[in-house]
Amino acid sequence: MHKLLPITTYGMDILRKKTKPLEDVDTNIIELIENMYNTMRHANGIGLAAPQVNLNLSLAIVDISVIEEYKNIKPVILVNPAIEESHGEMVFEEGCLSIPEVRAELTRPDKVFVKYNDLDMNEVKMEYDGLLSRVIQHEIDHLNGKLFVDYFSKEVKREYQKQLSDIKKGKIAPDYPLHIYSDDFHGF
Numbered sequence: 001m002h003k004l005l006p007i008t009t010y011g012m013d014i015l016r017k018k019t020k021p022l023e024d025v026d027t028n029i030i031e032l033i034e035n036m037y038n039t040m041r042h043a044n045g046i047g048l049a050a051p052q053v054n055l056n057l058s059l060a061i062v063d064i065s066v067i068e069e070y071k072n073i074k075p076v077i078l079v080n081p082a083i084e085e086s087h088g089e090m091v092f093e094e095g096c097l098s099i100p101e102v103r104a105e106l107t108r109p110d111k112v113f114v115k116y117n118d119l120d121m122n123e124v125k126m127e128y129d130g131l132l133s134r135v136i137q138h139e140i141d142h143l144n145g146k147l148f149v150d151y152f153s154k155e156v157k158r159e160y161q162k163q164l165s166d167i168k169k170g171k172i173a174p175d176y177p178l179h180i181y182s183d184d185f186h187g188f
């Protein structure tokens with residue numbers, strides 16, 4: 001039986017730390033990945049990084065297959081990932097399970113070349129574009145202590161100021177699983 005892990009929220013220190021690399025994927029990590037997956041699906045998310053479950057580890061999962069258009073895309077498990085190269089530009093609306101109810105359009109590179117370890121700790125190099133690239137960039141940011149609100153313009157930041165400070169105060173304490181998301185929104 002897999003557990004639901006509480007999701008950390010905006011304002012918590014763990015979300016601002018650069019994560020430590022994993023040296024090995026043992027049975028504890030496999031169990032953690034399963035629990036993270038369960039937690040992400042329950043919160044209607046399409047990506048989740050270890051700091052979002054209060055762990056300082058360079059580990060994130062992405063699964064966009066819940067969206068009909070991407071139903072054949074396999075989940076990606078990123079161990080110690082890093083973006084090696086990026087190209088192009090894409091505008092896309094983003095949200096984050098750690099920052100409930102805040103979403104805004106962001107510009108990010110479209111195509112990324114990512115290096116990471118698979119579950120056997122072999123080095124993998126992959127190219128991603130579109131939504132998968134977008135979510136992977138968001139998760140790798142989490143592993144570097146960066147949040148999508150950091151990209152906001154002054155105007156957008158002002159627009160969400162109250163909401164962000166409410167989250168910091170625990171006024172939108174998300175007792176996950178979150179049911180406040182509409183079915184058509186997938187945070188990551």
Ligand code: ZN
Nearest residue numbers: 096097098188
């Ligand atoms: Zn996020």
